[in-house]
Amino acid sequence: MSSAALPLLIGLLALVAFWLDxxxxxxxxxxxxxxxxxxxxVQFLDGSAALESLRLQRTPKGxxxxxxxxxxxxxxxxxxxxxTVTLVGAQIKAFRIDEHTQVEG
Known part of the structure; x- marks a missing residue:
């Protein structure tokens, strides 16, 4: 394997890991x-949730x-x-339905 292929392979693996996550x-x-x-x-429509926003957030774990x-x-x-449903990592942080908001720790 050439030295130019290694960074490409690492980048591809990182992209696949991000996509799976x-x-x-x-x-x-x-x-x-x-x-x-x-x-x-109430009736859940369309069968799925759509990503509305994505950003980094600092937590005690990084x-x-x-x-x-x-x-x-x-x-x-x-x-x-x-x-809406808000996740930080795999943790549920908040959800909102109708005018009711629930915030988790």
Whole structure:
């Protein structure tokens, strides 16, 4: 293997690791949104959550990715609405549905 191929291979592996982590976070956010909708008695729409923002956040364990996912739901009273789920690393930090906000430690 040439010396030029090694940085390319490392970069490719880092990209694949980031992509897999992003897919896992999206699946987690979608599952959380669906559970939240069931608990609130509203219908989870579209079957998934979409990444709304991505940034680094400092935590006691070092830098982690902070991801905010949005999702749609339907309420008989209010119609189609938006909610959010916030993850820092793999930890749930906050979620919002309707005008109710829940913040976790």
């Amino acid at each position: 992003a897919a896992r976070a999206r699946e987690l956010a979608s599952a959380l949104a669906q559970t939240l909708c069931q608990r609130q008695g 830098l982690r990715l902070r991801r905010v996912f949005s999702f749609s739901y339907y309420s008989e009273e209010a119609g189609r609405r938006q909610g």
